Amino acid sequence: MKIKIISGITAMFLLASVDAAAQGTLAEATKGNFLFGVAVNMPQVNGVNPSESELIAKEFSTIVAENCMKPQPVHPQENTYNWEDADKFVAFGEKNKQVVTGHCLIWHSQVGRWMFVDENGKDVSPEVLKERMRQHIYTVVGRYKGRVKGWDVVNEAFEDNGTYRKSKFYQILGKDFIKYAFQFAHEADPNVELYYNDYNVETASKCDAIVQLVKELKAAGCRIDAVGSQSHMHLTRPTLKATETSLKKLKAAGVHILITEWDISVLPSPYHGANVSTSFTYSKEMDPYREGVPASVQQKWNKRVLDVFELFLKYDDVVDRVTVWGLNDAGTWLNGFPIRGRKDYPVLFDRKNERKAVVNDMIKMANKYNSKK
Numbered sequence: 566m567k568i569k570i571i572s573g574i575t576a577m578f579l580l581a582s583v584d585a586a587a588q589g590t591l592a593e594a595t596k597g598n599f600l601f602g603v604a605v606n607m608p609q610v611n612g613v614n615p616s617e618s619e620l621i622a623k624e625f626s627t628i629v630a631e632n633c634m635k636p637q638p639v640h641p642q643e644n645t646y647n648w649e650d651a652d653k654f655v656a657f658g659e660k661n662k663q664v665v666t667g668h669c670l671i672w673h674s675q676v677g678r679w680m681f682v683d684e685n686g687k688d689v690s691p692e693v694l695k696e697r698m699r700q701h702i703y704t705v706v707g708r709y710k711g712r713v714k715g716w717d718v719v720n721e722a723f724e725d726n727g728t729y730r731k732s733k734f735y736q737i738l739g740k741d742f743i744k745y746a747f748q749f750a751h752e753a754d755p756n757v758e759l760y761y762n763d764y765n766v767e768t769a770s771k772c773d774a775i776v777q778l779v780k781e782l783k784a785a786g787c788r789i790d791a792v793g794s795q796s797h798m799h800l801t802r803p804t805l806k807a808t809e810t811s812l813k814k815l816k817a818a819g820v821h822i823l824i825t826e827w828d829i830s831v832l833p834s835p836y837h838g839a840n841v842s843t844s845f846t847y848s849k850e851m852d853p854y855r856e857g858v859p860a861s862v863q864q865k866w867n868k869r870v871l872d873v874f875e876l877f878l879k880y881d882d883v884v885d886r887v888t889v890w891g892l893n894d895a896g897t898w899l900n901g902f903p904i905r906g907r908k909d910y911p912v913l914f915d916r917k918n919e920r921k922a923v924v925n926d927m928i929k930m931a932n933k934y935n936s937k938k
């Protein structure tokens with residue numbers, strides 16, 4: 566009897582794993598819809614935990630560097646470039662036969678201060694900044710020419726209310742810094758795709774500003790292939806309606822759409838943006854799930870993932886890529902942002918690198934959607 570029960574359980578377990586194996590990966594299930602990707606950190610590129618590197622290779626069709634291609638790491642001083650990590654990252658993607666995205670060329674964060682000042686610490690002239698941008702973009706884009714499918718050329722140039730962020734680039738060059746960046750990137754590699762990337766693209770005023778930017782860039786003869794919507798989400802914000810409206814508006818603007826940094830935080834948040842310099846003090850109330858996520862909250866998160874994913878599928882004629890910002894809950898940047906030292910659960914693999922149950926439901930959803938096409 567005992568043996569029978571055990572073998573029954575074993576049989577169920579086997580069936581379940583056969584079911585999961587038969588379903589394959591999300592990247593396979595969404596092959597006809599969009600690329601499915603993940604942001605990768607250096608320990609993963611270096612194989613510090615080989616199972617993570619293997620999962621990245623197996624489960625995703627495209628990768629982006631979480632940090633190593635940003636301006637500061639690559640170009641910390643005017644005449645110093647650090648290629649070691651970015652080179653390894655690109656080679657890692659090639660080894661795995663994955664599409665590689667470059668992130669990012671011009672951004673107000675994670676950029677060396679040297680870019681904006683002269684030897685006396687005073688702001689440089691517009692001509693000097695423009696030339697430094699040109700040098701940076703030509704050198705970085707030129708180095709990976711033919712190996713990177715597209716670049717986030719400018720990241721986060723707008724405030725949520727649709728005004729230009731008063732970054733150093735904007736203060737010194739005005740809004741034309743964006744146009745220059747796109748021109749330089751295109752000159753450096755005429756075949757590479759060029760993207761504008763931002764967070765809270767679902768916010769109407771910001772979305773409208775981005776649409777206007779797309780029009781202006783096109784009118785100026787610049788190449789712009791897609792707008793990246795970072796999609797750092799919470800359990801209830803942005804609403805599905807706002808998300809869909811933003812997809813519609815971008816589609817109407819004649820650009821493709823990339824979901825570039827998708828995650829859905831389960832934690833309470835004092836802030837619904839992704840400006841990396843924002844921070845709040847830690848409190849236990851803001852870190853409620855140290856021992857795990859209660860079933861009711863997990864259900865809400867699962868439903869939220871599926872609702873949003875369904876929208877991405879619905880707009881698959883214009884959504885070219887969906888990238889999750891990080892492989893697992895242990896490594897997510899949201900454990901440190903906007904409050905340090907919390908425990909969040911926003912991505913598709915858990916702290917033991919197990920694929921979360923919702924992934925199978927996403928695969929089923931994609932299969933069903935594609936069978937009706």
Ligand code: XIL
Pocket residue numbers: 631632720795826839840841898
């Ligand atoms: C984040 C990384 O995940 C962190 O490791 C780093 O400390 C800060 O930047 N918008 C972006 C990403 O475009 O580059 C940011 O990534 C998250 C917000």
